Amino acid sequence: MISAGEALELVIQAARPGALRLVPLAEACGLCLAEDVSADRDYPPFARATMDGFAVRLADAGRSVAVVGEIPAGCVFGGDLGHGRCLEISTGAVCPPAAEAVVPKEHVARHADRVLLPAKIEMGQNIAPQGSECRQGRRVLAAGDVVTPLAVAVLASFGVLSIRVVPRPSVGIITTGAELIPPGRQPSPGKIRDANGPMLLALASAMQLERPVHLAAADRLETIVATLQRMADRDLVLLSGGVSVGAHDMVPRALTEYGAEIVFHKVKQKPGKPLLLARKDRQLLFGLPGNPLACHLGFQRYVAAAIRGMTGQTAAAAPFYGELAQAAGSKGERTHFVPARAEYAPALRTAWRLDVLPTVSSADIFNSCRANCYVEVPPGNDGLAAGQTAAFTWFIPSTTS
Secondary structure, three states, rough: EEEHHHHHHHHHHHHHOOOEEEEEHHHHHOEEEEEEEOOOOOOOOOOEEEEEEEEHHHHHHEEEEEEEEEEOOOOEEEOOOOOOEEEEEEOOOOOOOOOOEEEHHOEEEEOOEEEEEEOOOOOOOEEOOOOOOOOOOEEEEOOOOOOHHHHHHHHHOOOOOOEEEEEEOOEEEEEEEEEOOOOOOOOOOOOOOOOEEEEEEHHHHHHHOOOEEEEEEOHHHHHHHHHHHHOOOEEEEEEEEOOOOOOOOOOOHHHHHHOOOEEOOOOEEEEEOOOOEEOOOOOOEEEEEOOOOHHHHHHHHHHHHHHHHOOOOOOOOOOOOEEOOOEEEEOOOOOEEEEEEEOOOOOOOOOOEEOOOOOOOOOOOOOOOOOOOOEEEEEOOEOOOOEEEEEEEEEOOOOOO
């Protein structure tokens, strides 16, 4: 067995970004840019009014001047703005070259077609000069940046219709186990409803992946191999169950028959000791334990890291730190990942209170379904006492509620 830290490092090493892809701007959010993006012109591209008001000359401060026209946003004034004259102007409109300031409407007294200007007007007030926000040719976004909604706004401003990105991996899910039936059916004796399949689909959705192909396979070597072959076009394959050492745990053998190389099998952690990682060419394959909580941890800690690495992002999630409200027990030489609920507590030094949600077993999702994070208890000690500071990582999707 290898340590939880070693396992995560091997996952990160194995996760490589896929071939770059040109995608429409509407599909780029959440992905990593594969190219730099520079401004196609000055922004604003003209001297722009930042307030609704009147475009004026400084020499007319304190005087009554004639309103000789109006400039709505999107229009350009072609006349002359001489002394003793002003223009009513809207926010975002083009300021004429002779305008030296924009006086807000609430700062003037208007009578018919004339306005009395304030005695003090400053040069350039309420005018954004051309290029004051961004100069033509300036690099605004760099390769490796994640496309956020604000980045989408930037790209749209630059007239970008499609952009080269690192794509999200395609995913396949295989649930194994003769005891499993679909959630909509009534279990007969000895059967249980499949919880891992829907959970893995939900986790994939939370990471903004396209809906994975989801297949079930009986606990037979040839069936699992055939199902793997049906997933040959997937970048990432998640197998749930059948990964331990029982007589019917066929996944390790099936992966070898399929032609995959086992990177590691078994990790010094609780839950999820039987976790397995394999690869075949550029395809990554995870053998996740069948116990739901262990399966959940396997995705949260390892599969999510692989997905982030395959999309060009920082793979490992940075830990937070909180104060334990209850003790969290050790599991000897294994790292113990304890489901907990983190709540914002500004009075605490760490700002987070961690309520441990003890579970009966690795199959126990019922006592932990309110958890929003995993507390990490290092191996080789007596555990962590109430009041101690502990590292924790948020569940996907992250939540502080």
